[in-house]
Amino acid sequence: xxxxxxxxxxxxxxxxxxxxxxxxxxxxxxxxxxxxxxxxxxxxxxxxxxxxxxxxxxxxxxxxxxxxxxxxxxxxxxxxxxxxxxxxxxxxxxxxxxxxxxxxxxxxxxxxxx
Amino acid sequence: xxxxxxxxxxxxxxxxxxxxxxxxxxxxxxxxxxxxxxxxxxxxxxxxxxxxxxxxxxxxxxxxxxxxxxxxxxxxxxxxxxxxxxxxxxxxxxxxxxxxxxxxxxxxxxx
Numbered sequence: 001x002x003x004x005x006x007x008x009x010x011x012x013x014x015x016x017x018x019x020x021x022x023x024x025x026x027x028x029x030x031x032x033x034x035x036x037x038x039x040x041x042x043x044x045x046x047x048x049x050x051x052x053x054x055x056x057x058x059x060x061x062x063x064x065x066x067x068x069x070x071x072x073x074x075x076x077x078x079x080x081x082x083x084x085x086x087x088x089x090x091x092x093x094x095x096x097x098x099x100x101x102x103x104x105x106x107x108x109x110x111x112x113x114x
Numbered sequence: 115x116x117x118x119x120x121x122x123x124x125x126x127x128x129x130x131x132x133x134x135x136x137x138x139x140x141x142x143x144x145x146x147x148x149x150x151x152x153x154x155x156x157x158x159x160x161x162x163x164x165x166x167x168x169x170x171x172x173x174x175x176x177x178x179x180x181x182x183x184x185x186x187x188x189x190x191x192x193x194x195x196x197x198x199x200x201x202x203x204x205x206x207x208x209x210x211x212x213x214x215x216x217x218x219x220x221x222x223x224x225x
Binding site: 031033035040041042043044045048050055056091095101102103104105106107108110 | 118122148150155156157158159160163201210211212213214215216217218
């Protein structure tokens, strides 16, 4: 399968715990995006990487959130001290250099904070 | 005001009907537009790009009106399998090509 892969698919955690999600983009795509989606809303942009460089971060990404893409391949999104408001679907997407041809999304990680 | 706005619906239509969704965007400098389809609890999937000249893919027709800053999607001969949420998407103008999503329009096609 050469699509975008995200792990885990589901994560239930207690409030205050740290969680980390992983995204493996399509191998030839150098652009990687993280989005968050809550019920009844469209995906909201969190952050963007071109290769290993994090080029843009949304104001939605508080200090408790950090993302990395150490070798320009897979990426991780970590949430520290989770809050109930962090419960959402976290979507990763990748695209080729051209950018204007649409993203390919992974199947997402659904986070539930209890 | 949201950058991309859609009527959330739901639109309930009988099988075989024609249904149209509109979407407005606020950033006149946006370059790229798309429609994505999202099934319940699944990831969004690219349905089609949207061009000023209009484009058609089978039963689906998308149109971009830059003067009025709206995008449309027309679905002809609706199938039960078309039931989903349709997300309108515009690109940012910051050069990162991040996409701005609308809240989505829910469509339910009834037998």
